[in-house]
Amino acid sequence: MPVTSDPRPIGVFDSGIGGLTTVRELFRVLPHESVLYFGDTARLPWGNKSKETVTRFSLEIASFLERQNVKCIVVACNTASSHALDTLRARFRVPIIDVIEPAARAAVAASPRGLIGVVGTLATVGSGAYPNAIARLAPGANVISRACPLLVPLVEEGWLDHAVTRAVAEEYLAELRNAGLESLILGCTHYPLLAPLLSRLMGPGVTLIDSGAEAARATAHLLAERGQLASTAAGAKAPVHHFFLSDEPRRRSFATIAQAFLGRPLPHVTVVDQTDLPWFERPHRQPTLSGGDTL
Amino acid sequence: MPVTSDPRPIGVFDSGIGGLTTVRELFRVLPHESVLYFGDTARLPWGNKSKETVTRFSLEIASFLERQNVKCIVVACNTASSHALDTLRARFRVPIIDVIEPAARAAVAASPRGLIGVVGTLATVGSGAYPNAIARLAPGANVISRACPLLVPLVEEGWLDHAVTRAVAEEYLAELRNAGLESLILGCTHYPLLAPLLSRLMGPGVTLIDSGAEAARATAHLLAERGQLASTAAGAKAPVHHFFLSDEPRRRSFATIAQAFLGRPLPHVTVVDQTDLPWFERPHRQPTLSGGDTL
Numbered sequence: 281m282p283v284t285s286d287p288r289p290i291g292v293f294d295s296g297i298g299g300l301t302t303v304r305e306l307f308r309v310l311p312h313e314s315v316l317y318f319g320d321t322a323r324l325p326w327g328n329k330s331k332e333t334v335t336r337f338s339l340e341i342a343s344f345l346e347r348q349n350v351k352c353i354v355v356a357c358n359t360a361s362s363h364a365l366d367t368l369r370a371r372f373r374v375p376i377i378d379v380i381e382p383a384a385r386a387a388v389a390a391s392p393r394g395l396i397g398v399v400g401t402l403a404t405v406g407s408g409a410y411p412n413a414i415a416r417l418a419p420g421a422n423v424i425s426r427a428c429p430l431l432v433p434l435v436e437e438g439w440l441d442h443a444v445t446r447a448v449a450e451e452y453l454a455e456l457r458n459a460g461l462e463s464l465i466l467g468c469t470h471y472p473l474l475a476p477l478l479s480r481l482m483g484p485g486v487t488l489i490d491s492g493a494e495a496a497r498a499t500a501h502l503l504a505e506r507g508q509l510a511s512t513a514a515g516a517k518a519p520v521h522h523f524f525l526s527d528e529p530r531r532r533s534f535a536t537i538a539q540a541f542l543g544r545p546l547p548h549v550t551v552v553d554q555t556d557l558p559w560f561e562r563p564h565r566q567p568t569l570s571g572g573d574t575l
Numbered sequence: 576m577p578v579t580s581d582p583r584p585i586g587v588f589d590s591g592i593g594g595l596t597t598v599r600e601l602f603r604v605l606p607h608e609s610v611l612y613f614g615d616t617a618r619l620p621w622g623n624k625s626k627e628t629v630t631r632f633s634l635e636i637a638s639f640l641e642r643q644n645v646k647c648i649v650v651a652c653n654t655a656s657s658h659a660l661d662t663l664r665a666r667f668r669v670p671i672i673d674v675i676e677p678a679a680r681a682a683v684a685a686s687p688r689g690l691i692g693v694v695g696t697l698a699t700v701g702s703g704a705y706p707n708a709i710a711r712l713a714p715g716a717n718v719i720s721r722a723c724p725l726l727v728p729l730v731e732e733g734w735l736d737h738a739v740t741r742a743v744a745e746e747y748l749a750e751l752r753n754a755g756l757e758s759l760i761l762g763c764t765h766y767p768l769l770a771p772l773l774s775r776l777m778g779p780g781v782t783l784i785d786s787g788a789e790a791a792r793a794t795a796h797l798l799a800e801r802g803q804l805a806s807t808a809a810g811a812k813a814p815v816h817h818f819f820l821s822d823e824p825r826r827r828s829f830a831t832i833a834q835a836f837l838g839r840p841l842p843h844v845t846v847v848d849q850t851d852l853p854w855f856e857r858p859h860r861q862p863t864l865s866g867g868d869t870l
Contacts, residue, residue, distance in 0.1 A: 322628045323618045328731075330823040333617045336848075403825070430739075433728040436623075444725075444742050451739070528625040530698070553631075 286508040287517065289314035290499060291350030291374075293341045296324040297525075297534075298432075298469025298492075299356030300541035302379070305496035306354075307543075310503070312510045314519040316348055318552070322527035325432060327401025327468070331363040334403065338364035342372055344552070348522075351508055352377060354499055356492055358467045359401050362409035375502060382494035383465050384413035390487040391462035394421035397486075399452070399478075400467030402427045410467060424459050428452045428468075435470040438533055440540075441477055449474070453481055463487040473540055523549045579802040582812065584609035585794060586645030586669075588636045591619040592820075592829075593727075593764025593787075594651030595836035597674070600791035601649075602838075605798070607805045609814040611643055613847070617822035620727060622696025622763070626658040629698065633659035637667055639819075639847070646803055647672060649794055651787055653762045654696050657704035670797060677789035678760050679708035685782040686757035689716035692781075694747070694773075695762030697722045705762060719754050723747045723763075730765040733828055735835075736772055744769070748776055758782040768835055818844045 290306060290313050292299055297319045306315055318341050320326075326334050338360045345353055352375045355361045355368065361378035368376050387396045398410040405427040414421045431452070434445045456464065464486050466472055472490045479488055503509045510519065528551050529538075538546035585601060585608050587594055592614045601610055613636050615621075621629050633655045640648050647670040650656045650663065656673035663671050682691045693705040700722040709716045726747070729740045751759065759781050761767055767785045774783055798804045805814065823846050824833075833841035 322624060328825065329617060330825045333822045406825070429732055430725075430728055433725055437724055444739055444746070447739050447742070527628045530623065530625045530701070 284507040285511040286351050287510050288349055288351040289316040291316050291345035291353040292356050293318040293345060294356040294469060295326040295359065296321050297538050297541055300538060301469050301472050302354060302356040302492035302496050304543040305493040306499065309496055309500045312512050312519055315521045316345060316350055318345060318524045321525045321529065326357060326359045327403050327432065328429065329403065334360055335364040335367050338368060339371060342368055346372055346374060350374060352499065352503065354495055355379065356469060356495060358469065358491060359403040362404045362407035377495055377499050377502060379491040379495040380409045380413050382498035383489050383491035384410060384417055386494045387463045387465050387489045388414060388418045388421065390489065393462060394418050395460055395462045396421055396423050397456045397459065397461045397464040398423060398425040398467050399428050399464065399471065402429055404467050410465060424456055426452055426456055431474060432468065432470045435473050436537060438536065440473055446477060449477060449481055457482060461486050463489055465489045465491060467491055523547065524552045525549050526552055580806040581646050581803040582805050583644055583646040584611040586611050586640035586648040587651050588613040588640060589651040589764060590621040590654065591616050592833050592836055595833060596764050596767050597649060597651040597787035597791050599838040600788040601794065604791055604795045607807050607814055610816045611640060611645055613640060613819045616820045616824065621652065621654040622698050622727065623724065624698065629655055630659040630662050633663060634666060637663055641667055641669060645669060647794065647798065649790055650674065651764060651790060653786060654698040657699045657702035672790055672794050672797060674786040674790040675704045675708050677793035678784050678786035679705060679712055681789045682758045682760050682784045683709060683713045683716065685784065688757060689713050690755055690757045691716055691718050692751045692754065692756045692759040693718060693720040693762050694723050694759065694766065697724055699762050705760060719751055721747055721751055726769060727763065727765045730768050731832060733831065735768055741772060744772060744776055752777060756781050758784055760784045760786060762786055818842065819847045820844050821847055
């Protein structure tokens with residue numbers, strides 16, 4: 281295979297800023313790569329929205345990234361990976377890396393007896409994406425899943441080691457803690473921030489799998505295989521990163537949370553109005569008022 | 576004043592389904608009125624989003640309601656009332672009823688010494704809308720506000736009387752409980768479902784003010800004043816209600832939560848794709864990639 285290089289940025293998107301955990305890992309494993317990140321902060325969270333809506337949002341953002349000439353797109357959001365992956369791959373020519381398959385692969389590798397747990401949003405768990413991916417890799421594996429809707433708001437409140445967070449996690453994990461698991465997939469970008477707490481609850485015998493970090497490693501592997509890594513030659517340009525959000529962060533704690541995800545202060549952010557995103561399937565129909573209810 | 580009537584529906588909107596608490600009260604005080612409800616379930620919650628974004632969403636939805644020929648618009652969302660009210664009133668000719676002013680009025684009436692507490696989203700509390708409205712009515716009042724971001728997800732999880740919810744509320748209300756308040760404004764559509772718990776915590780001396788219910792009563796007053804109530808004559812048509820959401824509900828618990836808000840099962844819902852909403856300020860600009868960060 282010819283040794284080539286590709287200076288274009290890696291595109292990464294997420295419903296919000298949780299995908300910065302993937303960017304942190306990209307910075308670590310691919311320090312010469314430029315990253316172009318989009319977080320849909322105007323419409324987050326996606327974890328309890330429908331497949332149709334999550335797919336439409338994902339298509340809009342992937343199209344935005346494609347127009348910025350990215351060389352691949354990392355779907356850093358577990359919910360989007362669960363719901364929109366097939367549609368994204370059918371619509372775009374750039375390679376699409378998801379978080380599900382790499383995390384499933386790591387969990388299988390860490391679970392010789394195939395005892396794997398999954399925690400995630402309602403959408404991710406409801407989709408069955410993880411059990412399906414694991415079954416393709418290890419047909420005999422035994423997967424137990426649990427949706428944990430309150431963990432994201434608790435992380436965003438900054439209650440990473442709060443008594444309330446421990447009580448919520450204990451309630452959500454009750455069944456998983458008694459299942460003799462070998463690994464637990466953290467199937468949501470926010471959960472790595474709760475890794476110390478979750479690790480204590482699950483015990484030392486359970487390997488926690490960080491889906492975002494696995495996706496970053498899968499990206500490195502894919503780009504190397506395709507000869508599309510950025511040049512590491514002495515004269516090569518330094519990587520340049522861009523961060524786009526669809527809503528101006530307004531929480532005072534935003535910078536703190538972003539730094540916790542990214543592992544360093546978040547640099548300058550460009551706000552992209554959602555109405556500037558490309559549109560898909562916009563038939564301009566006006567809903568009709570047929571029927572109605574008299575209660 | 577001539578006695579007239581107006582058969583057109585009352586328009587009500589909210590970021591999601593919490594505004595159904597206002598609809599429940601509208602059904603109670605105005606049983607002859609038709610209601611047309613819009614909940615922006617594709618983009619909820621709004622409580623930690625920027626003024627610009629909340630205003631844009633509100634304009635889109637109010638425009639949708641106006642095209643459905645409503646006779647007035649009730650902004651059932653505290654966040655939207657806090658951020659978008661002036662813009663809405665400047666843009667639309669139909670009367671706009673908010674939740675802030677009616678609740679502030681009720682709190683002042685219930686607080687002879689002017690000791691009033693406010694709980695709400697980050698956006699509502701950060702806007703200062705309640706203290707400002709109260710100051711206009713009772714310049715000497717003493718208002719203490721507290722944002723309670725976790726209460727909405729706890730209600731949506733259905734943990735209305737859960738030990739975790741009590742612990743969270745105790746932490747949020749600690750200062751308010753020691754302030755000798757006469758009333759506490761529930762400045763978010765979801766909080767009335769926590770009224771029993773909040774009432775126990777605050778004690779019998781504190782009157783809880785339900786902002787959605789106050790807005791419904793203000794609507795009844797306004798329509799009566801303008802001669803715009805629906806006819807109550809024997810031959811008048813029965814009221815017909817329409818419920819629109821921007822995302823198909825996917826939580827299994829949706830019907831339960833909706834019923835808790837509305838006080839009866841939610842009837843048929845029409846899903847309106849967000850891309851079918853009218854648009855405001857859509858300049859089709861493409862964000863430029865000037866600069867960037869090298870970290």
